[in-house]
Amino acid sequence: MERFVHSVTLQKQLCTGCINCIKRCPTEAIRVREGKAHILAERCIDCGECIRICPHHAKRAVSDALEVLKEFEYTVALPPPSLYGQYNHLDDQDRVLDALRRIGFDAVFEVAKAAELISDATRRILATGSIQKPVISSACPAVTRLIRVRFPELIEHVLPLVPPVELAARMARREAMQRTGLPAEKIGCIALVPCPAKVTARHTPIGSSHSEIDRSVAIKDVYPALLAAMSHVERPEHLAAAGSIGLGWAESGGEAAGLVSTENYLAADGVENIMRVLEDLEDEKYGGIDFVELRACAGGCVGGVLQVENPYIAKTKIKRMRRMAPYAQNRLEGGVPTEMLWDTDLTYAPVLELGATRSERFERYNQMQKILKGLPGLDCGSCGAPTCEAMAEDVVRGKAQITDCTVLMRHRLEAMLRAKEEQEAARAAGGREEAVVK
Structure with a gap:
């Protein structure tokens, strides 16, 4: 497994x-x-x-602490575009990027820069028609894993490009090696992450045999140190390398809107919403859609649970920055480079299957249906499972017992109580009849 x-x-x-x-x-x-x-x-x-x-x-x-900077001779910060929405009064990225160097990073490489290159590669791939439409973005690791687990029929629609943060790490390491002459293992590429899915993606990358990201530090953990350092930045050095397209990736719809080659796109965010979209995509309910952008966090990456600012306020701040930024500063030269492409196929993860073989799955499925008919169908969660169907599945897998259902237990207790009351009533009635006879 x-x-x-x-x-x-x-x-x-x-x-x-x-x-x-x-x-x-x-x-x-x-x-x-x-x-x-x-x-x-x-x-x-x-x-x-x-x-x-x-x-x-x-x-x-669980993420890494900022102290991981001490583990490498040379460190590169990989700030995502959503980071800029955490702070007030920013006209551009320079103040944040300068502050990152002040708190201990030797260099910075914007994930937004890599995002603009991913956008360009996506436009080219869409133009070739080599992937079955609608093409689903692979930028959100939680969504890609969700497709692997629950929607395997949609795997062939997923865009086979590494996420921007992974591309940023690969480019940053190469540039740092050229600049310093250090070997790859002495250079630390540290991602500042907005959500736990991107922490996990470093340990278990999707579409890649390994990740070039060395450590993942939560934005909420770096926020205080960065805020203090920013107060000392009066004239920041010009370090910004991304434009409006790259910054737009911070919010839901930003990636899709950057694909100027198509207007037939769908963008959704939040777990419940993307579940409905994926179900409809599986049922082929969307016609004429070229591209689908899905983000597990509400509002997009600005809504990640490892951030500080209210996501709606963060979106407003980033929109203001985008108005002042150039449209885009990064484009591909030539074709799509191999470092942007997956080197392993996306495969179905059958963790929800009821058995290893078809006959075992069929037998357990029939058992589950019989158990399900005996359950109340309330989906109350009192048994510890989210639905009655999940409860039936747990029983079949040997992880639970039918007696765990509190509703059935209450029904049984009520039935026992009624039977006892009827018996007592019958005995009382029998006693009265005997007294009358005497």
């Missing part, structure tokens, strides 16, 4: 056993057992929805 490395973890001491998380997980990867939530690692796509929804902060994303 494929090895999964996840960034979303559970702090059991904070978990109260409420069912908020199980109802919102898009892959039904959470169960509540013995009063505590449990994350099923093989199902988790690290979308961070459980982190967002947990009222007790029992879910968190």
Whole structure:
């Protein structure tokens, strides 16, 4: 079985056993057992929805601390475009980029720059017609993993390009090696990430045999140090290397809008919305659509749970920056380079299958349907599973018992109570009749 490395973890001491998380997980990867939530690692796509929804902060994303800068002789920061929306009064990227060097990075390489190159490559691929339309963006690792797990029929529609942060790491390392003469292993490419899915993508990259990203630091962890450093930047050095197209990737629809070669696109964000879109795509309900951009976080990357600013305010700040920025500063020369393309195929991850063989799956499916008919169909979550169907599946897999259903248990107790009352009533009636006879 494929090895999964996840960034979303559970702090059991904070978990109260409420069912908020199980109802919102898009892959039904959470169960509540013995009063505590449990994350099923093989199902988790690290979308961070459980982190967002947990009222007790029992879910968190594990990322690297800023101290990882000490592990390398030369470090390059990879700031995403959503980072700029975290701060006030920015006319361009230079103040943030300058501050990154002040807090210890030796160089910076904007992910927005790589995003503009990905946009150019996407336009060229769409023009060739080599991928079945509608073409689905591969920029959000949570969405790509969701397709692998729940929508395998859509795999052939996914754009086979590495995400911008991965391309940025590859380009940044090459430039740093040329600039410093250092070997690759002494150069650290540090991604500043807005969401747990991008932390996971470093450990288990999609479409790539390995990742050039060395460490992943959450934006919320670098935010205070960066804010303090920015207060000392009076005349920042001009370091910005991306225009409006690259900055637009921070918000939902920004990637699709940058594809000037097509107006027939669809953009959606938020787990519940993208689930509906993927279901409709699987049913071939969208005609005439060339490109589909999906982001697991509400509002796009600005809505990542590892950020600080309200996503709607962050979007407004970035829109202001985009108005002042040039349209685009980066284009490909020649064809699409191989470093932008996947080197491994996207394959179906059958973690939701009921068995290893067709006969085993068929047998278990029939068992599940029989169990499901006996369940109340309320999808209340009181048993610890998100739906009655998930409960039936757990029983078939040997992970739960039918007696875990609290509704059935209540019905049985009520039936036992009624039977006892009827027996007592019958005995009382029998006693009265005997007294009358005497």
